[in-house]
Amino acid sequence: MEEITWELFERQVEACRLCPLCQQIRHKVPGQGDRNSPLMLIGEGPGQTEDEEGLAFVGAAGQLLTRMLEAIQLPRERVYICNVVKCRPPHNRVPTPEEAEACRIHLRMQTWLIRPKVIVLLGSTAAKNLLNPEIRITRERGRWTERKGVWMMPTYHPSALLRDESKKPEAWEDMKSLKAKLMELRLYPDIYANGEGS
Ligand code: URA
Numbered sequence: 170m171e172e173i174t175w176e177l178f179e180r181q182v183e184a185c186r187l188c189p190l191c192q193q194i195r196h197k198v199p200g201q202g203d204r205n206s207p208l209m210l211i212g213e214g215p216g217q218t219e220d221e222e223g224l225a226f227v228g229a230a231g232q233l234l235t236r237m238l239e240a241i242q243l244p245r246e247r248v249y250i251c252n253v254v255k256c257r258p259p260h261n262r263v264p265t266p267e268e269a270e271a272c273r274i275h276l277r278m279q280t281w282l283i284r285p286k287v288i289v290l291l292g293s294t295a296a297k298n299l300l301n302p303e304i305r306i307t308r309e310r311g312r313w314t315e316r317k318g319v320w321m322m323p324t325y326h327p328s329a330l331l332r333d334e335s336k337k338p339e340a341w342e343d344m345k346s347l348k349a350k351l352m353e354l355r356l357y358p359d360i361y362a363n364g365e366g367s
Contacts, residue, residue, distance in 0.1 A: 175204065178278050182255050188271040190256035190264070196223035200251025200279060207356040208243075208347075209285035210234070211276070212252045212326065213294035214264050220257040225250045230327040234291070237327065237340070241348040242360050249283055251276070253298050269298050286354055288319055289347060292326025311343045313350065320350055 171177055182199045185191065198215035201224055210226075218228030226234050235245045254264040254272045264272075280288075290296040293306040300314060300321060310324050324343040325336050352361045 173278060173281060175282060178275070178282060181278070182275050185255070185272075185275065187274070188256075188268045190254060190258060190268055193259055194256045195220050197255050198223055198225050198252065198257070199255055199275070200225050200249065202245070202249035203247050204249060204283060206247060206249040206283065207286040207354075208248045208289070208351065209280065209283055209287070210248055210250045210289045210291055211295045211299065212250070212291040214252045214254040214261075215257040216261050216328075217257070225252055226327075229331060233327040233331060237344055240341070241344050243348075243357070247357070247360075249285070251279060253295055263294055269294070273298075285319060286356055287347070287350060288321045290321060290323040292329060293323075295326075296323035310339060311346055313346075320354070322347065322350070 179199060182197055185197075191197070194215075198219045212226060212230075215225065216228050216230070219225055219231070225231070234250075238245050238248065253269050253276060255275055256272075258264050258268070288299070290299055293304065296304045296306055296309070300323060301309075304323065306323055306325065311322065314321050322343065325340050330336050330340055348361070351357055
């Protein structure tokens with residue numbers, strides 16, 4: 170079997186025809202960021218801006234996500250960001266379970282390559298696909314689960330925060346909880362050096 174490498178991952182995503190989503194897109198959006206990051210953030214799927222640019226979370230929701238990370242002193246370049254599906258679903262609809270399942274091979278390979286210590290699931294599609302298909306994000310956001318040594322937490326999708334500002338205080342609680350987890354695990358020691366962050 171061919172060795173699993175980033176080069177193989179990129180080639181596999183580009184060549185992928187496992188579901189029909191790729192028939193209507195401009196670019197595939199594999200994900201980007203620090204490939205040595207201990208933290209991985211997983212969203213739902215590319216939107217229009219992401220489809221145009223081939224990059225994850227670069228539209229309005231992505232800009233909010235960048236500010237949320239900065240609020241806990243994390244520069245966006247220090248984390249890895251991707252989505253459950255790598256091709257934009259038409260009209261930004263939620264990916265079907267079949268589309269998510271077809272794309273899982275890519276997410277698995279990506280997770281294997283990064284070996285994150287912490288995964289944040291942005292919104293219900295990511296939480297349902299990676300944690301529990303029955304999950305209610307409003308009820309279970311902010312809860313930590315450990316699986317095979319990886320800590321996972323679902324939180325609101327930044328698009329949900331743009332639609333409904335009243336969710337922002339809970340999202341901020343989740344970001345603080347993320348920072349606490351990163352500190353507890355002694356990740357990003359250069360950022361959270363004195364145990365307090367700055
Ligand atoms: N929403 C997502 O879930 N992912 C993106 O990359 C952009 C918007």
